[in-house]
Amino acid sequence: MNLKKLLTCIARLLNDLNLMRKLVLSYFLLVAIPLLILGLGFFNVSSNIIASNAQTQIRKIVQGINENIDFKLSVLEEKTLLINIDKELFDIFSRLNTRDPYKVKEVDNRIQKILYKYFPNSDEQYSVNLVTSYFTFGRNIAKAIPRNGFDISLLCLDRNQYRGNLYWTPVFNYGTLFTEEELKVMGIDKTYLFSALREIDCSYIDSNGGIAKMSEKIERPVLMVNLREEIFSGAFEKNITVEGSEYYVLSKEGIILSHNNMNELGHFWSKDLFAKISGESSGSFFAKVNGEKMLFCFDTSLTTGWSYVIGVPFNKLLSTLPTLRFYTITIGIVILLLVLVIGYLISRGIMKPVNNILTAIQNMSEGNFTDRLAVEGNNEMSYLVKKFNEMNKHIHWLIQENYEVTLREKELQINALNLQFEPHFMYNTLSTINLMAVEKSQNEISQMILSLSGMLRYTVKNTKELVSFSEDLNCIMSYLHIMSKRLEGQLQVIEDIQPEIYECKVPRLFLQPLVENSILHGFDNMPALGVIRIFCRIEGNIRKYCIEDNGKGFDPDTLRNILDTGGDTGKIGIRNVNERIKAIYGHAYGITFDRDQDGWSRVTVIIPMEEKANKEGLS
Secondary structure, three states, X not given: OOHHHHHHHHHHHHHHOOHHHHHXXXXXXXXXXXXXXXXXXXXXXXXXXXXXXXXXXXXXXXXXXXXXXXXXXXXXXXXXXXXXXXHHHHHHHHHOOOOOHXXXXXXXXXHHHHHHHHOOOOOOEEEEEEEOOOOEEOOOHHHOOOOOOOOOOHHHHOHHHHOOOOEEEEEEEHHHHOOOOHHHHOOXXXXXXXXXXXXXXXXXXXXXXXXXXXXXXXXXXXXXXXXXXXXXXXXXXXXXXXXXXXXXXXXXXXXXXXXXXXXXXXXEOOHXXXXXXXXXOEEEEEEEEOOEEEEEXXXXXXXXXXXXXXXXEHHHHOOOHHHHHHHHHHHHHHHHHHHHHHHHHHHHHHHHHHHHHHHHHHHHHOOOOOOOOOXXXXXXXXXXXXXHHHHHXXXXXXXXXXXXXXXXXHHHHHHHHHXXXXXXXXXXXXXXXXXXXXXXXXXXXXXXXXXXXXXXXXXXXXXXXXXXXXXXXXXXXXXXXXXXXHOOOOEEEEEEEOHHXXXXXXXXXXXXXXXXXXXXXXXXXXXXXXXXXXXXXXXXXXXXXXXXXXXXXXXXXXXXXXXXXXXXXXXXXXXXXXXXXXXXXXXXXXXXXXXXOOOOEEEEEEEEOHHHOOHXXXX
8 A cells, every 4th residue: 555545545534533533633643743752852862861871980980990900000010119129138139049959948938028028918919929040939839830930931931021110911821821730730720810020120228328239140030920810800890780791801912811701811802892992091882792782981001001891781771761661651641641531521512512503403404493502601602502593593483484374375285286186096006906905815905905095085085174073083993904904913992982973073184193193102112002092072062082092101291392382393293283273263272181090191182062163264
């Protein structure tokens, strides 16, 4: 589906919505769209702020670790300088006969005490030795370097670098530094170390203020201070609190000197990552490692020149964002629900008068012009309601004014047409259908056709306003016969008629609408047997024609409204009968309603004796 079709489909759906739903949807979209944009913007800005703050914080952590370690190493460096001017050490090496092994071993204890004075035992310090080609001073079983072991080790290859300076060598495995099997036999552990090396040029200041130096012929010992790798790992592990973080101590060549995973020690770090910190003293950058975005912050040691690096998964930096996202979405949903409720209330307030007007217009289309809408407030809608009431009232007045004249004209026109039109073909057709029913022994159908034919002849050919009650009763009985067939035996008719009243003159079809109303409305959805009783009497100077039924009854106020104003267009026949009687006999006569204690509904037509008929009404 292309964009044009999609937009057309959406427009069609919107057009099908009613006005109230369109209003509610408009309120919802007016708030939802800006809220969505603001929410996304807020979330994006918040994530950037959190990432930036975390980046700053981690850089501070790296710098703090670097400063802490550099302080410890700088103190160690000062001690390596102080030991150069120790007079006792100067005297030992100036007078030592290196060819006499007993003398060499004898001074070892003295040298150990000197070393301990400057470098007392600590958890971070593994061993301190003065190394020469003929002996390793300060050694013990756990920290032994065999004779000549130093000269053939990798450390000796870098001797020129630490001559006169303090030289820091990368992490190495002490147990595998030397090639001799003796270390393994002696049980030397394989602790990962890094060493500070300085060639000791012993000297001291004499009593005259001069500087006494060792003879150039005397071999300068090498001070080797071995430190544990834990000096790095301990500092990092105490300060890193973000789960999944990694730390690195890297040499100038990119060799990993310290790391969370001990198996990585001695290996080169990623060339691409190392290239980002080369030549930089401090900084941070983002990079992907094994498909995961990482933040790396680094700082360079002024003492060793090594780099300290912390890598943190980016998603861990934003660990607070799920909570922020939850609260943002929750607040957004609450706001949208409030908008829906408020929008619904506002829309309902707008639509209430509109719906009232639409209902009134519907009633007008059905002929009811009596509705008057309540005017509330002082706004455009109240003005519209007020004008609608005025229009409805004016239309009602016009209809009332012209109704009787128009009705009388229509009746005269119909009567004239009835006189001009003899529907022989209808009678012939009904006769033909009746003969076919008789031939096929369909007696019930034949009786219904005869009843219908009699009603048709009575209504079409009889144009007199007043007829004998017996004639009008025959038409009613024909109608009741047809309806009893329709109701499948659920209708019973009882006649209780005074004989003298049969020949009295009555308005034509004056009881038929009353009987029809009892059947159509009184017996609607009634499961029990419906009974209609036709009760007619002469009482003094008036005649009473009663139609009684045991149906579901009626509301007296509703029927009174029908007689007064014609409120229900479905009951226009009752109102027509009432107005015809009043027009013929006067306003003192007409239709009344009542209901007895047994639940029977009664409609009574009151007519005076014939000599009181209004001659003007018959004209």
